[in-house]
Amino acid sequence: MEQKIIDHLFRHQFGKMVSILTRIFGLAHLETIEDAVQDTFVKAMLSWRTQMPDNPEAWLMQAAKNRMIDLFRKLSAEQKRVPNFTSGASNIAMQNMFLKHEIEDSQLRMIFTACHPLLNPQDQISFALKTISGFSIKEIASALLLKEETVKKRLVRARKSIKNKSIAFEIPMGAELPERLDRVLEVLYLIFNEGFHSNKKDILVRKELCGEAIRLSQMLLNNDLTKHANSYALFALMCFQSARLNSKVNEKNELVDLKNQDRSKWYFPLIKMGNDSMFQAVENGIFSSYHFEAAIVAEHLKAINFESTNWDKIYSWYEKLYALQPLPMTLLNMAIVQLQRNEFESAFLLLQKIKPTDLEQRAYLFYGSLAEYFIKKQDYNNAITNIDKAIELVKNESEKEYLIKKKQSLF
Template identity: 65%
Template sequence: MENKNIDHLFRHHSGKMVSVLVRVFGLSHLDIIEDAVQDTFIKASISWRRQQPENPEAWLTKAAKNRVIDIFRKLKTEKKILPHIQKGTDFIAINEFFLDSEIEDAQLRMIFTACHPKLNPSDRISFALKTVSGFSIKEISSALLTKEETVKKRLVRARKVVQQSQLKFNIPVGAALPNRLESVMEVLYLIFNEGFHSNKKEELIRQDLCGEAMRLCQFLLKNEMTRTSASYALYALMCFHSARLSAKTNTSNELLDLKHQDRSQWHFPLIELGNMMMNKAVEKSEFSCYHFEAAIASEHLRASRFEDTNWDKILFWYESLHALQPMATHLLTMAVVCMQLKDFISAKKYLDQISPEDFEQRAYLYYAALSDYYSGTQQFHQAILQLDNALNTVNNNLEKEYLLKKKKRLLLV
């Protein structure tokens, strides 16, 4: 097994182990649990250099069970009030915690804990990636384009809130569930979006983040309480976007926009799965922002050629989305759609309502759209100036190369 595969296995198993052990010992011992899990993996990596087990996942599960005993001893030594572990019923109970259904339940509880409204919104995504997904501080820092020190502070802050607020390790019920579920879905959406459109310098797509967001979203769909129209729509959206991942770049690793993507490379089983999820999502007449985003993504996938895209329908869905959830990014995209329809007057109206500051690290998207507007209205000098602004603010190398090619074409006009 390659190191990369081992790292992947460790990461996914880490989230499982932390979640199960928190369920056994409680959130108040989260620090000790995370240290213990990390220690187990270090020992495993050393042991596996000599000989890798036939069933690595079973090996890690067994190691986790053994670690339960170690943690009990450690906490007992520190005079924590915990039940005395014996070989009889306690061992049977611990084994039950490691059943597949119980592991999934524990992970879903951890997701809801990581996305608790008492946690700062900027801390939730880091905390979820660390505790549920097993991402290292370095990986979180890399994924979110944030300094490692900042990630550490966010994790410390999140753990402090968990401790001080004495959060319960459960899935809320009744009136508390909808708001918490909304927070969970927002975090999963952000994780997926960072993977689908990465801000990293060298990588345009982070498939590990996309895959992780989809894996966590599946937990919502497996549980009767969290299986809602919105969670189905969110999963459909992820399926539709993931279906296009392999077509976003060509064999030379160059960024391709929708117009130039090879649509035969789209992954049709994922599109079919997304359609199934959307059918479930619209069984009730409750429409979330994820419904509208999935409808937009689906509309792009329906077109066998770029020229066949139904831009009027897409504009309608964006208007519906913006009415439900007003955002600068929606206004920007509506401007781009209007340009596809050659309606430059409406496009400019949308562009005038936003500014580059609205997009922070992605300000280049605003400048690029403004460049397209000037280009479409034959103001080529202004179009080049705005492309220069985009080039000065873009971080990803593939997107920079894409913008440079656009500039070269404009200079030939």
């Protein structure tokens, strides 16, 4: 009978195996370890072809143990420093690395390694996707809209930094922990946003990035050291956003804005998970930007249709978010909300505080909002000028089509 393998089993197992073996042999051997694990999957693939093992996961774990022994022999033969297996106690310690909570511990260490402050921020995401999430260079390039060559360079640079700066494979403790955890959350948030706001039409790739970010965040919540209020808030934010992912694109693969999304497509189990996490997040009463962002998305989710959106509440969350983290993107969002509340002059003032170039690839949203303001003021000449600028700057095809449609409706 045909058995079904759990989705992404290989990918997730790759991350686990690399983390366990790195904990045993050290980050210095990361490349050798990755090759050995890759080889395990080639073997699995060939030998499972006709006869799948009863428990694929256990088979792979056993294979990881065998790889441990291979690596031990290989590295000893190369006169590299290897852990001492000869005593019974250390042997037991090695075997224990394959227990569930130790595997999770190893994976967390890998997350902290990937998000280490001594690594170049650009390299952190690629390295995390490769080493923890088991993406190939091609998959990373496609997900992040980068050239494969660029991804390769980033991975090489990250590995070099880890070696040269002797980064330790550990979960930071004490005073160092909060700062390091902040960076981990930031990287996971970036991975999530790469998926959620991607210019890529392929919804599957986007879902995979969002899914990975959620999976890694969930790991943080399973560990006493990392299940911080901010981790809960970030997890909630990701759940809330993901709940809407299916409704962001319609059957014709066109982007659908919040106003026109089919709210019945919003995925309730994720909203529920987000809510549960939010309760944990607010317990100590200290809020991060993730708290406010999650609150804003939750407010959208609460509205049964676009018209019943509580813009007043959303605006006040944005004000709090801006007070904590004054980013131009937040100002832009505030202006958009003010347009919804018919506070046109306030919207205009907010927009004037923004330097469009600061918004980088999202500058088109600035011109789109300015156009919206002029439409409300029935100043169609200025509206068209700005909508043209937005059309010129927008990269995403479906958003471009949306803007063009909007422009045509003005005539």
